[in-house]
Amino acid sequence: MTLSYIIADDDIIYRELMLQHLNTMPELVCLAVCDNAMEVRKKMQEQPADLLILDVEMPGLSGIDLVQSLAEQPMIIFISSHSSYAVDAFNVDAIDFLVKPSPLPRIMRAVNKALHLHELKKNTHPDEGFKPVDDNAFFIKDKGSFLKIVYSQVMYIESLGDFVDIHLEDGTKKIALVNMKSLEQQLPASLFLRISRNFMINKHKLTAVDSNNVVLGKIQLPVGKTYVNSVLQAVLGNNIIKRHI
Structure with a gap:
């Protein structure tokens, strides 16, 4: 199975270095x-690629602006000299974010993730990516078989566009072919809570919460601005201790 890609970076030296790595x-x-990003738009209209590898900062249209302008979004890997862009990158469902200069093993890890997602999508019927079983568990398609995951094993879930990363309490994660909106509709609201466009948590794993973050043990996740009130209400209800009565 092959994976087609378009690479865009206005830094010619880094672009050529990336190409050398990718050619292996x-x-x-x-x-x-x-x-530049406008050239990518034109190329995508002529021949869509499975994967875009984009610098964030490019003249005219940024890599993130480009992705937001696409009607059909392929898999995205962003690259940048500034790690501060990572949040913006994952907010548009990038599958990975590379900080320049990235060593070959790190680049290969990102590309192998894209290859795995591409293979999963090609070999999985949309109805088979995620299947609720009962009140305690669900199945996901994993390497040709169905893997059962018990709700209590799940720490949080992260959006990857058409896919999600399911982060488990043992530190491992599993990829499922289902988008976050569909998953939110199928998982029990008594157990799972959407805290942002990108994250959903198992409420039973939550150890602390404020208007900016939720904490799951040693894991801290940001709360989306439009989700703050619903998250605090779902977690605290009317049990907030008021300073003044």
Whole structure:
């Protein structure tokens, strides 16, 4: 199975270095090499790619602005010299974020994730990606078989566009072909709570909460601005201790 990609970076030196690394992976097929986002838009209209590898900061249209402008979003890996862009990148469902300069093993890890997602989508019927079982568990399609996951094993769930990463309490994670909106409708609201566009948590794993973050043991996740009131209400209800009566 091959994966087609377009790479865009206005830094020619880093762009050529990335291409050298990517050329070592026979599963990848390069459709275009661009130095700006508008060129990527044009290439995507001519021949859509499975994966876009985009610098965040490019003249004119940024990589993030480009992704937000696309009617059909492929898988996205962002690259940047500034790690501060990571939050913005994952807010548009990027599957990974690389900080320049990224060593070859880190690049390969990101691309292998894209290959795995591509294979999962090709080999999984949409109705098979996620299947609720009962009040205690669900199944996901995993390497040709169905894997049962008990609700109590789940710490939190992270959006990857058409996919989600299910983070388990043992520190591992599983990928499922289901989007966050569909998952939110199928998981029991008594157990799971959407805290942002990107994250859903198991309420039983929550150890602290405020208007900015929720804490699950050693894990801290941001609360989306539009979700603050619903999160506090769902977690605290009317049990908030008021300073003044």
